Amino acid sequence: MERSTASDMASEKPNPSHHSTGAVQMRIKSANSHHDRLSQSKSMILSENVKVAEPVNRHRRNHSQHNLTLADIISTQDHTVVEKEGYLLKAKIADGGKKLRKNWSTSWIVLTARKMEFYKESKQPALANLKPGYKPECVDLCGARIEWTTEKSSRKNVFQITTLSGNEFLLQSDIDFLILDWFHAIKNAIDRLPKEQSCTSRNLEFKLKRSSSIELLNSLDTESKEPKAEHRKSLIFRLNYSASDTNDRNRVKSRLKKFISRRPSLKTLQEKGLIKDQIFGSHLHLVCEHENSTVPQFVRLCIEAVERRGLDVDGIYRVSGNLATIQKLRFVVNQEEKLNLDDSQWEDIHVVTGALKMFFRELPEPLFPYCFFEQFVEAIKIPDNAIRIKSIKRLVKKLPRPNYETMKILFEHLKKIAAKESVNLMSTQSLGIVFGPTLLRPEKETGNMAVHMLYQNQIVELMLSEYSKIFGSEED
DSSP states (O other): OOOOOOOHHSSOOOOHHHHHHTTEEEEEEEESSOHHHHEEEHHHEETTTOOOOOOOOGGGGGGGTTTOHHHHHHHHSOOOOOOEEEEEEEEEEEEETTOOOOEEEEEEEEEEEEEEEEEOSSOOOOHHHTTTTTOOOEEEOOOOOEEOOOSSSSSSSSEEEEEEEEEEEEEOOOHHHHHHHHHHHHHHHHHOOOOOSSSSSSHHHHHHHHHHHHHHHHHHHHTSSOOOOHHHHHHHHHHHHHGGGGHHHHHHHHHHHHHHHHSSSSSHHHHHHOOOOSTTSSHHHHHHHTTTTSHHHHHHHHHHHHHHHTSSSSTTTTOOOHHHHHHHHHHHHHOOOOTTTTTTGGHHHHHHHHHHHHHTOOOSSSSSSSHHHHHHHHHTTEEEEEEHHHHHHHHHSSSSSHHHHHHHHHHHHHHHHHHHHHHHHOHHHHHHHHHHHHOOOOOOOSOHHHHHHHHHHHHHHHHHHHHHSSSSSSOO
């Protein structure tokens, strides 16, 4: 057999059929020894239906997640699909049935098929979740309720989500179409989930405690914490089925209604002495009748304390005192405890003045009765000063006696404050601005509030400037 030389192989013409079938010439080398090399040519024909497999790179570095998207990270962590995400205002008002103080905050909310997650100001919640120790607040939507509410907040566009575990959340946005879109997205997610009986056992336990606690307690042995043997089967049956029984919920509601209907009235509690008459928030004539006086004792005590140690204080009645301490003083007065305004806890005179202003501000009807408001406004509009003073005086004389006597002692006190203007920087004009809206206001605000406030301030200022003429004994 003749061996073909390299020159013969080079001179051979290529077979056209090889080009049509995509033949690839491969050179295979085999070494029988260090000096003897044999060369062969081999044709590899690739079928058009077979795809070339890409080489597998086995370097660990090439398996990193540098190129993963946010959706990839979420899917690898939760195995759920994000249905909606974005910013909303959130307030948690109950935790496990326990009411919480409402505190609004902006949250990035992620909604999936079964739950919601709240993140603190994070635009990429999945990435934030990867941080060590970070755990977002999660809300299980199984068995949850969603409803619009106008009673839980003064904000507009507020809806509430209540979970089976007793957690309650308020969500809000000022953008109408945005909050409406969120409401329907969450409602659709809740509607797609199974009913309450298919939810987690933890939620079943909580619901059981809320709806069937009375029935279960009746089944327990009063002498031991463990139920008797004959009751165990019935208890197990209730644990499995009573949580989904709507009759239990209806029974609890009916018992609550009966309890509320049997509550004693406020008048009954007051007659029994369990609730005492309040000083703050009561009508002026009722306070005076209770004390058998024409001026409330609390008003007298505050005026005396201010005149003892507050006439020279800068900004007296204008500067606000500590609100918590003022509320504490209010509580002491309402409980009819012995009041000593010289006590160290009331040493800040601004607390005393703040409580006095609060007393007048919380009167159901102001010191200037509602029926006199328009008459005082018309009187202050009179251009002639002498006629204006006489008109104001006639109106003051017509006031009920508790109102007149209290007004007289209060304006006499404020006149002493104005007399120290060079020290305390409180002029009659400043006092008019402070006490105008507090002492007189319309029953229904129908006109321009700024105009009313101007008249309120002018009336108080005039009565201070012309105190002796208005409250004097001389006749018109």
